[in-house]
Amino acid sequence: MKKIKHLAYLLCCALFIFSSASAYAISEVEHQKVMFLLNKLSEYDNLTFVRNGSEYKADAAVKHLLRKYDYAKDDLKTAGDFIIHCASRSSLSDKPYLVIYKNGEKENSQDFLFRLLKDFDAK
8 A cells, every 4th residue: 555655645746747847948939039039130141140249149048048948848838948047148248249230329139139039029
């Protein structure tokens, strides 16, 4: 009888862990939105991306954000979470990421990416 109770307890624990993990994993729809953002970002070869004071071209920025996404995606629920927790600021220095346009104008990457996401959602 003790073995059955023990197995039932272990099964309940496993189900709880599985349901908890899946509750935080990003859905396929939201994953597609993140991939859209990264693909769209790679098209902006006329922008400079600033991370911790260093400037990067779009392809390097996308590679960095993809690594951060791969690391954090099990803790994200939405593409907005991705923007806020992965694509807005350095996790090391807490400095915001910036986008510099060809005319020299600067914008926080969070604002830039949320605008892209808004365009995606409007379609």
